[in-house]
Amino acid sequence: MNACREDESISKSYDVIVVGAGSMGMSAGYELAARGAKPLLIDAFNPPHNMGSHHGEPRLIRHAYHGGDTYVKMALRADEKWLALERATGEKLLERSGVLNMAETSFYDYKGRLGDAMRNGVQVELLQADEINRRFPGIRLDDSFQGMYEPNAGYLYSEKCIAAYKQQALLAGAELLVDTFVTDIRADEGGVTVYTREEAYTASQVVITVGAWFHMLSNHVKLPIRAVRKVVGWFETSSTAFDAGTFPGFTWGGALGGYYGFPSISGAGIKIGRHDTGVEWLPGEPIAPFGAYPEDEDDLRRALHAFVPGAAGKLLQSAVCKYEFTPDEDFIIDAHPEHPNVLLAGGFSGHGFKFASVIGEILANKLEKKQTGYDLRIFELSRFSSQ
Incomplete structure (x- = not known):
């Protein structure tokens, strides 16, 4: 088990645990920490890495989007937030090609x-x-x-974007466990416990955003991914x-x-x-x-x-x-059908990276029970209820 904050011991109780600290998870971790929450981010590898969907720069960012107003508004907000991340880090992340x-x-x-x-x-x-x-x-x-x-429109340097959010999340007080596989997740009304091979960590809420690795958690959540x-x-x-x-x-x-x-x-x-x-x-x-x-x-x-x-x-x-x-290639952003304190985010590949900055904001707002500003019904799990 490797802790990115080696100067401090990792505690075992948090406000939120983010399982999967890739594109969406790292952004969400930063948003939560910047708002004063105490998040723990856990990743099976050490982001940015080549075991998911974010390596091999770059990624397109477009605003004239299929899928209606929700996607267009999210793309425009994502653009604003990438520029804000550029200003915060001094790193060039977006090219308007x-x-x-x-x-x-x-x-x-x-x-x-x-x-x-x-x-x-x-x-x-x-x-x-x-x-x-x-x-x-x-x-x-x-x-x-x-x-x-x-x-x-243009393109984003995806690995630099992940590294920039990682830097900002840690500066804001997030804790990050890398090279750490999650083996079990248990939720009830009292909170959530996330188990790794070495330890167990508790929080009132958890975000699961593990990209192409959702199948590894199929005993705990089955998604059509x-x-x-x-x-x-x-x-x-x-x-x-x-x-x-x-x-x-x-x-x-x-x-x-x-x-x-x-x-x-x-x-x-x-x-x-x-x-x-x-x-x-x-x-x-x-x-x-x-x-x-x-x-x-x-x-x-x-x-x-x-x-x-x-x-x-x-x-x-x-x-x-x-x-x-996902079967319709739209995202999944919704609470677990049995556990409202478990937030699921997945199905982003093929066109999702550009939205990572705004997805982190949306996830943080949903965890804080705030309005997101978007019609997210197209991302609800209920659309698969007939399958």
């Missing part, structure tokens, strides 16, 4: 998203294929594609047209699948990943390295050839991470 979303019109229509964005004051443009090709040299789209461009192995690759580019500062973050979708990616940052090459598909993974099992399946590189390269052929060069770097999907 712009984000260009591209899709075959037979697969996706951006009109609904545009309406939600405009109602919330998000600057956004609807672009036809010829205009995209003209404005972004290197992209090659035919007339079956349409695009939506957000000039004020599926963990999936995902791969990303960085590919050599043929010109400076793909460099950061010139090329935007992007999404691209159609008959070949759904993809996302980033410009070449400091010569690292264009980063691209596939959002759909993936091999199911059970927590605790080995995860196959990049290249274990032919499609690991083939799928990514096929997409690059289709719309940015000048960025389909040599594979420079690769990574494997984990998604945690």
Whole structure:
């Protein structure tokens, strides 16, 4: 057992215990400590790490979002809070590269998203294929594609974000146990006890936000979350047209699948990943390295050839991470159905990291029985009651 505050002994009683100190958990821990609570954060590894969903920078942040006003308002608030974290730490966390979303019109229509964005004051443009090709040299789209461009969107340095929240949480008085597996969680009206292999810790409330590892706690909470192995690759580019500062973050979708990616940052090459598909993974099992399946590189390269052929060069770097999907790909933010002092937060992968800053605020507000300011009904567990 390792305690990040080695100058003080870890006590055993807290106001709140946060199980899982990754993207959402670390943000929540900071929010709670900054408000004067006494939180304990427990993580099976030492964040930031490569055993979850937050490694392999960067992550897109967009504001013109699918899913309606709730997501758009949360994305805008998340942006504000990332900037506040930048100011607090002096660390550059957010780059406003712009984000260009591209899709075959037979697969996706951006009109609904545009309406939600405009109602919330998000600057956004609807672009036809010829205009995209003209404005972004290197992209090659035919007339079956349409695009939506957000000039004020961009990307976050995910591992730096986790490290920044970790620093601020500890400065605010949070305690953090790393490399510590939780073996049991027991809740009743009197409080919650969280057991590790070495100790037991008590609190009046607990937040469980363990990402792709929820299956490890299936004896205590069963959520409709599926963990999936995902791969990303960085590919050599043929010109400076793909460099950061010139090329935007992007999404691209159609008959070949759904993809996302980033410009070449400091010569690292264009980063691209596939959002759909993936091999199911059970927590605790080995995860196959990049290249274990032919499609690991083939799928990514096929997409690059289709719309940015000048960025389909040599594979420079690769990574494997984990998604945690709900059936509808919306988040879970809700109390345990049997224990109101157990708050559950999961199903964030694929599009959740950008929201980590505001999710921490939402979780802290819910624990304090405060209004969150958002309609969170789309994240309630009751939507799965028929399954």
